Amino acid sequence: MTSLKNKIVFITGASSGIGKATALAFAKEGAKTIITARRIERLEELAAEIKNKCNSEVLPLKLDVRNKEEVKNIIENLPKEWSEIDILINNAGLGRGLNKLYEDDIDGWEEMIDTNIKGLLYVTRNIVPGMVKRGNGHVINIGSIAGHEAYGGGSVYCATKHAVAAITRSLRIDLLGTGVRVSTVDPGMVETEFSIVRFYGDEERAKNVYKGLTPLTGEDVADAVIFCATRPPHANINEMIIMPSAQANAFIAYRTE
Ligand code: NDP
Ligand code: 8X3
Numbered sequence: 001m002t003s004l005k006n007k008i009v010f011i012t013g014a015s016s017g018i019g020k021a022t023a024l025a026f027a028k029e030g031a032k033t034i035i036t037a038r039r040i041e042r043l044e045e046l047a048a049e050i051k052n053k054c055n056s057e058v059l060p061l062k063l064d065v066r067n068k069e070e071v072k073n074i075i076e077n078l079p080k081e082w083s084e085i086d087i088l089i090n091n092a093g094l095g096r097g098l099n100k101l102y103e104d105d106i107d108g109w110e111e112m113i114d115t116n117i118k119g120l121l122y123v124t125r126n127i128v129p130g131m132v133k134r135g136n137g138h139v140i141n142i143g144s145i146a147g148h149e150a151y152g153g154g155s156v157y158c159a160t161k162h163a164v165a166a167i168t169r170s171l172r173i174d175l176l177g178t179g180v181r182v183s184t185v186d187p188g189m190v191e192t193e194f195s196i197v198r199f200y201g202d203e204e205r206a207k208n209v210y211k212g213l214t215p216l217t218g219e220d221v222a223d224a225v226i227f228c229a230t231r232p233p234h235a236n237i238n239e240m241i242i243m244p245s246a247q248a249n250a251f252i253a254y255r256t257e
Contacts, residue, residue: 001230005030009229010085012065012123013092015042017192018142021218022089025226027054034082036063036074037092065092065119075126084134087229088127090120091142093160095198098153109156116160120167128171128180135179140228141168142221143186145241149250161186165239172238181236183228188243188250191215212255213246 009026013019015037023035027050035043035050035058043060050058059082063074078085093116096108124139131137146154147161165184172182195206221242228237247253 002232003030004087004226004229007031007086007229008034008082008084009087009089010034010036010123010127011089011091012036012063012119014046015039017194018187018190018218018221019089019091020046021222022091022225023058024050024054025219025222026087026229027056027058029226029230030054030056031087032057032059032082034059034061034078034085036061036065038062038064065123066114068118068122071119071122072126075123083130085127085130086136087138087140088124088131089140089142089225090123090164092119093142095154095157095194097198097200100153101155104156112156112160116157117163117167120164124167124171128175131180132175132178137180138229139171139180139182140225141182141184142225143168143184143239145186145188145243145250147184147186148241151250168239172236179233181233183237184239185221185224185228186239186241187216187221187224188241188247189213189215189253190218190221192218212257213244213253215244215247216242 009031011019011023014023014035023033027033035046037043040062047058047060061074064070096111141164143164144161146158147165150158168182168184175182191210195209196203199205224240224242
């Protein structure tokens with residue numbers, strides 16, 4: 001098992017859900033976490049929690065992954081002691097709506113494509129060269145079951161997660177022999193703010209997504225990420241699909257009510 005002590009971990013979308021749980025999980029293992037998202041006040045709160053609970057170093061940074069220049073500047077200007085990133089967690093992402101493609105809102109498509117695909121690419125493009133130079137690193141993408149299956153109303157979200165799956169596979173080939181590993185962790189239903197964001201703040205509709213079953217938590221996914229990150233250097237988890245026990249695939253779930 002590889003120790004995470006003092007490893008520098010850069011996490012996107014750390015202000016909520018899976019990203020937040022993942023930051024805490026790495027911090028508990030003694031890693032130094034760079035936590036990023038747009039809501040800086042939430043990151044400041046998380047940084048305080050990490051310092052108190054885990055007594056590990058943390059650097060909160062406001063970052064919108066859709067902004068190409070901002071991504072480049074933040075990564076180029078990291079304080080020297082934070083600049084040698086060991087592990088990148090590409091987690092920032094969102095879904096917008098569940099409408100039929102031919103009736104859907106185009107702005108939501110732009111948001112999903114800009115965040116889930118382009119944002120992931122910008123961050124990866126700026127961090128991976130340093131890993132290659134040092135001959136060591138690990139990129140862990142948060143994909144989705146929506147990167148393996150396609151469901152009605154999810155054309156663009158599913159397309160973005162299929163893109164993440166393709167990028168993961170191609171990047172792994174590009175990095176062969178460099179010492180940089182690439183993994184993807186692909187969850188089914190996880191109860192976070194994801195559905196609240198997907199339904200533009202409609203909390204009732206969001207709650208119904210998880211009605212009558214026990215969904216995954218951010219912590220469940222964080223556990224899977226830690227498993228990937230702690231494999232010895234000669235072993236790589238290419239892909240991990242993690243689902244609630246009550247969910248068979250993107251379409252079929254067993255609900256008690
Ligand atoms: P949350 O809504 O709880 O968290 C999403 C995170 O992404 C927030 O921290 C948000 O921060 C950040 N984010 C969104 N847009 C941007 C942006 N433009 N720049 C930087 N950060 C951004 O949802 P989850 O934790 O569930 O989602 C995390 C990832 O997991 C996503 O990629 C999602 O697609 C994926 N996923 C989720 C599943 C689920 O069922 N919940 C299942 C499978 C995959 P802020 O708003 O502060 O910028
Ligand atoms: C989020 C899970 O099933 O809503 O990626 O696409 S799902």
